[in-house]
Amino acid sequence: IAVLTSHFTTTMSSEKESALAAAAAPPSADSPTIFDKIINKEIPAKVVYEDDKVLAFRDIAPQAPTHILLIPKVKDGLTGLSKAEERHCEILGQLLYTAKLVAKLEGLEDGFRVVINEGPNGCQSVYHLHVHLLGGRQMNWPPG
Numbered sequence: 001i002a003v004l005t006s007h008f009t010t011t012m013s014s015e016k017e018s019a020l021a022a023a024a025a026p027p028s029a030d031s032p033t034i035f036d037k038i039i040n041k042e043i044p045a046k047v048v049y050e051d052d053k054v055l056a057f058r059d060i061a062p063q064a065p066t067h068i069l070l071i072p073k074v075k076d077g078l079t080g081l082s083k084a085e086e087r088h089c090e091i092l093g094q095l096l097y098t099a100k101l102v103a104k105l106e107g108l109e110d111g112f113r114v115v116i117n118e119g120p121n122g123c124q125s126v127y128h129l130h131v132h133l134l135g136g137r138q139m140n141w142p143p144g
């Protein structure tokens with residue numbers, strides 16, 4: 001029972017962790033996030049691609065053999081996709097196009113998934129728009 005309980009607790013805590021992180025996040029805040037520190041090179045990240053507008057780096061807690069985050073270097077109010085306005089169309093397109101480029105760089109010929117988590121129900125935890133690029137294994141549908 002102790003083993004079962006301990007396994008159950010472990011499983012539940014990791015699920016609860018991301019849900020709690022998402023619930024605790026300030027959906028409307030435009031305050032700096034950890035991603036600003038990565039952009040400014042104040043904290044290290046495993047950068048796989050960079051140009052003047054987009055930065056792509058490996059997720060610290062990968063959910064697939066390849067798990068990369070693509071972010072706009074200038075947030076410009078884009079805490080999440082729900083804040084997108086017409087002026088953001090160019091950067092939104094660039095993020096997706098760069099995801100395709102990085103997928104090719106990573107050798108994901110058999111396919112991949114791109115995800116944008118939005119708000120508490122979407123389990124968003126970092127309020128700086130980012131595209132997840134996941135690959136290297138068979139994905140399932142529907143997502144959890």
Ligand code: TR5
Binds near residue numbers: 044059116117
């Ligand atoms: O949950 P959402 O969609 O908001 O995704 C945020 C992602 O940022 C998660 O997949 C986290 O694992 C990832 N993350 C969080 C941190 C971090 C990171 N990826 C790379 N490097 C990171 N550092 C240095 N610090 C984080 N807190």
